[in-house]
Amino acid sequence: MHTELETAVLLDQAPQTKLFDKQPMQDKPVYTRSVKEVIKDKLDAMSVQKWELDQENAFFVGDLGEVYRQHLRWKALLPRIEPFFAVKSNPDPMVVKLLASLGIGFDCASKSEIQQVLNVGVEPSRIIYANPCKQASFIRFAAQHNVARMTFDNAEELYKIKKLYPDAELLLRILTDDSKSLCQLGLKFGAPLDLTEDLLQTAKDLNLNVVGVSFHVGSGCYDENAFADAVVRARRVFDQAEKVGLPAFSILDVGGGFPSNNVKEGITFEKVAAVLGPAVDALFPPEVRVIAEPGRYYVASAFTVCTHVIGRRTVVAENETQYMYYVNDGMYGSFNCILFDHQEVYPQVLTRGGKLALDNEEKNNVKVEDDKGPTFTSSIWGPTCDSIDCLAKEAKLPVLDDGDWIYWENMGAYTICAASKFNGFKQSEVIYTNTFE
Ligand SMILES: Cc1ncc(COP(=O)(O)O)c(C=O)c1O
The missing domain is CATH 3.20.20.10 (Alanine racemase)
Structure with missing residues (x-):
């Protein structure tokens, strides 16, 4: 759950979707902005509330419009076969x-x-x-x-x-x-x-x-x-x-x-x-x-998780500077899919040096990598004390600071549902949007 204040900040900027108008049980806001806009709004809402506890927890953005698009695709390509969604996947x-x-x-x-x-x-x-x-x-x-x-x-x-x-x-x-x-x-x-x-x-x-x-x-x-x-x-x-x-x-x-x-x-x-x-x-x-x-068909591409860099270690190996980043969701949390579901996950830079790396991508329509300067061999680790908790062994990333953010797309299947609270870490919350127009 995001806080009332965060909700208010997001709500001011984003009208809620009509997708659930007929659903009496809607209990969470659903925005109508792109996934990246919702992520930006969430990060902005955090920075105006620096005093708030847990504000930099990892979070998901779930795109209900993507789930709906998958449904339409199913209907178009397999019209005879009735889908029964496998709840276990998400x-x-x-x-x-x-x-x-x-x-x-x-x-x-x-x-x-x-x-x-x-x-x-x-x-x-x-x-x-x-x-x-x-x-x-x-x-x-x-x-x-x-x-x-x-x-x-x-x-x-x-x-x-x-x-x-x-x-x-x-x-x-x-x-x-x-x-x-x-x-x-x-x-x-x-x-x-x-x-x-x-x-x-x-x-x-x-x-x-x-x-x-x-x-x-x-x-x-x-x-x-x-x-x-x-x-x-x-x-x-x-x-x-x-x-x-x-x-x-x-x-x-x-x-x-x-x-x-x-x-x-x-x-x-x-x-x-x-x-x-x-x-x-x-x-x-x-x-x-x-x-x-x-199961995965409906949900995998609909969820993006954003993780916060909570620590960085610089390592010099064979005359090469490498970095180890520690983030606040991991193998014992949403990334259990690496172990249990054999999934490959891909880190992407969300903020660098406290600035949104996505800005360039969206403004100039160029890939963020082009504008990031040199990249370094980097490994990314979850927050627990266990060394199995490694999310990426050899990613090529620009230098990130403690406090930057990394996002991971296609994290909707067999992730949150099998996440544990090992070492006292919370499961990541979900913010919803609907990008179906
Ligand atoms: C009986 C059964 N049905 C459906 C599914 C969903 O599979 P998938 O998410 O690969 O579509 C599973 C997954 O384990 C399953 O065990």
Whole structure:
């Protein structure tokens, strides 16, 4: 939360967006300026309040307009496939409210994710409880709230569901080839195809209601053909169900792993859509409902984090002057994505010598680097006492001072949600803007 004074400063300069007019639960201001303008305003608001505690804490700017643009892109390129946003990637309350107001579905992995989504008025039919191994009390909770659609990948889970929620609508999560993904979810979940027929038979014997198949090609997938291959596997399991004598399956869930807007090379969303859309149409008739569980796709490019340089060390190595910078969010905070999600993060200079480095970029339309003078090999470290807490080992940066700022774009997925408070550091707050015009 920013303080009342900061809000007032920002509000004076920036009218709030209309995006949430129909949302009764809006609890935070949403500005309508560019991300960089919001950052500048925030820094200005700090400098007029030097006495204020914690004023130089790291902060995010979340661009709800970017989330909305991603939604429009999805609709344009994968019109048949209904997105169910994977809440785990970023359960930010404003993002969830925006996506709820757009009418999309939600992939929840736990009771509290389900609760969060229900709390903003989403009907239970717009939720899939996509966790193949669920805590018993969470299944009871799902049953009490009519969240019927859920995944499984093993017989033990079927017996549990039979006891706790016999009317649940089940999707069999199958194993796919996730060798071309950074996070190989198949190590943990997904039934191999040589076991799926037996599982379907068990479900039939238990008189359970299996309605379809789900898969996940792995998070950070870098080969679009993995999606088409998984669709072929899913088709085989649909056919197995028919063989076993289950009622015809009605849902295919193609999971997550879709690249976000910041991915411009290698696998892009356009490439995935060009492979996945036709593969689904070729193998599944129109009466089969097709859903997906995109997470990072919606949020990665929508959040920028600004970190404050809280310390600098000068090091001379092999006759070269190098710098070590210490910033106030790190690997134990929002940058846990480096460790857990294999993300690469890129530092950019926000202020240098106390002056906004962005000014030149915006006024003269030249890259900031051109105007920065010499650069030095620099490493950037988080604020904790642990040496694993390194965000960039060899960045080329101009000399920054203690008190300058560094910003990092594309920090919206698997960042804040998995941040700890290790060493007593706070999670970074979020300021919202809407750049959709
Ligand atoms: C079951 C499931 N669905 C969807 C997702 C979202 O994946 P991504 O953010 O790569 O789209 C995940 C991520 O771990 C997941 O486990």
